[in-house]
Amino acid sequence: MNLHEYQSKFRFGEFGIPIPRGKVATTPKEAYEIAKELGGFVVIKSQVLVGGRGKAGGVKLAKSAEEARDLAAEILSKTIKGLPVRKVLVDPGVRFNQEIYLGITNDRAVGKPVMMASSEGGVEIEEIARTKPEAIVKEYIDPCFGLHAYQVNNIASGINLPYDHWKQFTQIAMALWQCYLASDAELAEINPLVITDEGQLLAIDGKMIIDDSALPRHPDLAEMRDIEDEPEAETRAREAGISYVKLDGQIGCMVNGAGLAMTTMDMTKLYGGDDIGPANFLDIGGGASPEKVAAALRIILSDPNVKSILINIFGGITRCDDVARGLLVAYEEVKPDVPMVIRLQGTNAKEGRQIIDEANIPNLVSASTLTEAAQKAVEAAKGAM
Amino acid sequence: MNLHEYQSKFRFGEFGIPIPRGKVATTPKEAYEIAKELGGFVVIKSQVLVGGRGKAGGVKLAKSAEEARDLAAEILSKTIKGLPVRKVLVDPGVRFNQEIYLGITNDRAVGKPVMMASSEGGVEIEEIARTKPEAIVKEYIDPCFGLHAYQVNNIASGINLPYDHWKQFTQIAMALWQCYLASDAELAEINPLVITDEGQLLAIDGKMIIDDSALPRHPDLAEMRDIEDEPEAETRAREAGISYVKLDGQIGCMVNGAGLAMTTMDMTKLYGGDDIGPANFLDIGGGASPEKVAAALRIILSDPNVKSILINIFGGITRCDDVARGLLVAYEEVKPDVPMVIRLQGTNAKEGRQIIDEANIPNLVSASTLTEAAQKAVEAAKGAM
């Protein structure tokens, strides 16, 4: 789960990391009040869960409360990468002379957290990795022993941080580690951490990603999920216990298993070419009760781009005849009007296919291989466009 | 640092371990009030930092508030193993049907904490180890990973605890581990942990020893030190940065280094025989400034049993001539009237001895070997007895 900049920074602040004293506004008037309180010189930052806000005009400097109000109005009316801006963070303006990157993430291959830093902050770490990899300093953190103070020294030394700042840098790095740990974060990143003209370190932008699997033990973090800022279908899928990601294509997919669901998407793209592709990722998980199939159908159909539906079930423990029966019940309930292709394979596939065929539903056909199913779904989508 | 029973139990309580709702009394009247509040049936427990309180008559059951008052008066007038009883804990009486031992201590050889339990609680663990070692179940705890829930299951299974109690036992064991950890304890022990007639687990006696080296980071625990309950000289020594332990003999010892200080004690015993021995352990540490030597002299002389003083300094980094000069200054200040033997060896020993000899102080003689010094100190003590 991604946190907004303001959520990440406020949380950093709770762990003792110095952050600007900004506040969130949802209207130009609120932005005006905050800016006035902060002395007029502020930065207005759109709070949307995508990268590249700056380039998209979602971050602006204001020299007065009036200007802040006008810029907030402008930004609040924007849509950035498909997401309407609903909130802005109004932070005091800061003059600084250096931008540092400091972040912690999980290194999957090593099975350890890694702290990364660079004196070339202010751009994305991947950008630094591409353009100046030698400017990135890494310290792997033993998850059983935690971040050692000496490791922060190695980092400070590695990025040539003047010694005057080491003490504060150590406090910040340790606090970031504690915050990462206590939040079950996959990423906790300060970028940039600036050295202000007054010689203080300050976290002026921040980002956190929380491990979804750990949310049950962090109700406070789970509450931070901004459901306004994600497609409504994803929210509903999560509530139904279905794994769903909205995509840009035309073929709605319903599959059991994440790997097979990705594969099914890939097949629609393989046979669909440049114009046709998957409308979504959808894994209904183990079992396939009529209720779950119906919920999945409704979620898929809530996307107006969907022109056909491809249902691909590999019956292992799940029996295909059960799925077929479940689908017929769900069909009656949802009454989808787009063409549907169902492919059943594995345990009791034959019986399942027979049930579908005998139901004789005009817009529901079955297929025996994934290739055949994908080709049929592509054809159907083309016919409906 | 040893904690009193009530300090240990109240701390256990903070970590969620069920303890009796008792209170501490320093007067019979207070004991009466507490007993009345608790319904009359109470146990009065002397709070002194020694073992074997029960056998010494320091723990008594009362059936009424009046009896509690009288028993408290009796116990508060006692001296147990040389320590006057200044406080009693008044706990509600509890009826129970099983006594369990549950403790965590550091295993030095393995370098890990070890949790120990036994269904034969209520006596000291060393007693169980002697009489019924197979009744002790151990689980080593990896200090980096902490106590695992499964280890508590192993213990519960090992002591044949009925499954009904496992859930509560796990909560208690985990809480004890957290308490041990958060307190930098060397020992955290519940003995006994009883199963009450109502089927609940309850920690009716407890003991904690805190690692002295960790006290600087636990000001709350450091404050719990009961200086009333230790010899005054030990309190003063600690304040002066001197390591001192009062003993029962007649020869006051002043030595640099813990191992050498113990050895010097041993020598006075070796040559003193059954009647003469060390009056104290005293390590003045590195260096030997006149102030420190003077403080050490005063601490030694505060013990009225001291009949002679043996000063044994091995000059390594410390130079013996410096020590000799320091001693003369301290001597002038403290003016001890018991015979003193000083043995200087190592760096600049010759010069040191010359300084002592030239000072020509009637009750201060020097010796060149430890054997000679010990023998002279024993003779001097005998002469003064």
Added chain:
Amino acid sequence: MSILFDSNSKVIVQGITGKQGSFHTKLMMEYGTNVVGGVRPGKGGEWFEGTVPIFDTVKKAREVTGANVNMVIVPPAAAVDAIYESVDAGIELIIVLTEHIPVHDMMKAYQYVKASNSRLIGPNCPGLLVPDVGKVGFMPGSIATPGNVGVVSKSGTLTYEVVYALTEAGLGQTTCIGIGGDPVIGTTFVDVLEMFENDPDTEKVVLIGEIGGRAEIDAAEYIKKHMTKPVAAFIAGQSAPPGKRMGHAGAIVSGGEGTAEEKIKALQNAGVRVARNPEEIPDLLK
């Protein structure tokens, strides 16, 4: 022959009394797996299906039965404890099916397992299957048949799909293993490839990967340097957008890393035949 599991393997099931645990244990026993015990605190002394003894702890189960394999099918909050318990009890092979273990917990447990003599498969994996010998986990027994192909995969149903396709094409398997779709897992592609390379009965290998992480890149490097046996592969998620998690906790392209494209390129560069479609795999092995 097979890898990791054979007719001498003795399996206990931790979580045997749970709904999923009992269901799958029955299927495993029907398939012929030597299930020697179950673990469930408080049920020690009882019997599963009248024939399999239940113990309170893994330690006891191991002492009594001599089990060397523990299948862990307990809720996520208890799964990591089960890993430590298995390691400390001296279990050789720990197979964790449980999904949704927090990755911080898993990183710690991973370090612990790595320093031990135990091997961990998973978490969040379908387990393994040795045709006609036994299976530990979710894989349906009906889709597999004995042969000379080793199958290793991050996925569940996609593995069944491929194994089924192999069986239909007359290509039997030595061992089918799902290593799991979580970011931090106990056994990687490289570990399994090495075992297949050293297994005399495995002649060909199928690798099924997906987007996220760089395990497939490491596998490609290993194949290039050390493998003599032919490998065919499929990488799922070619049409997945960056920054979005595709079901599996580990299936995410982040910061431009972990795309299907780079994985396919690396594998092809190592001489692996990469299928565009999992149904092509049998042909690529012929």
Added chain:
Amino acid sequence: MSILFDSNSKVIVQGITGKQGSFHTKLMMEYGTNVVGGVRPGKGGEWFEGTVPIFDTVKKAREVTGANVNMVIVPPAAAVDAIYESVDAGIELIIVLTEHIPVHDMMKAYQYVKASNSRLIGPNCPGLLVPDVGKVGFMPGSIATPGNVGVVSKSGTLTYEVVYALTEAGLGQTTCIGIGGDPVIGTTFVDVLEMFENDPDTEKVVLIGEIGGRAEIDAAEYIKKHMTKPVAAFIAGQSAPPGKRMGHAGAIVSGGEGTAEEKIKALQNAGVRVARNPEEIPDLLK
């Protein structure tokens, strides 16, 4: 020859700019020890005594100087971090002089060192000395002389006492080592006895123990089973009462365990000549 330290050893001092650190480093250099660097964050680039470079981190110090020994003489709150830093920088021998490290911290660090390739001596130890070759720590150089006796001790000044007595009696030393008086230490009697047993130049061994713990009992067992060289010993604290800590954090008889009596008995039972008085030791070796 000596154990653990020889003329090829390159020493860095962590805490070189402190009062104690600089004082002892000078003495070590005067004695001929090859001190190649110092570590003090923020002083990187400066020089100690005009000849020894100071570095911000152990990593840098090791990279530049090739040091294999780190002497740690920093405050207790920083000492455990220095151990991790030394291990992670690949230092072979870490000698920690610092006293009053909390034992919980030390237990964790001990596990870390044990799993690594580094050896730790201490904490709370006087260090080691190889006569006429070098010394790391507090031992005064003047009391020692080269010879064939290996000395290992839990103590500081008591060690000096014994080494001085040996030297006075014409018995030189191969190596004198103080392993420290804390409850949890990196190198035990058994470790050092094994090294002395394997060192061709060490012909006789002196062991100086004290009350508390069971390291001397373990040593006696080792001597009985494995040692061919004669061992003389002294155990301090014979007159110490139970339950009282005698200066050293580890010097305490608790629960009837760790008495001088049982240690002496075990050593005698292993054929060790135990002195009643440390000044007797040279005679017991003759």
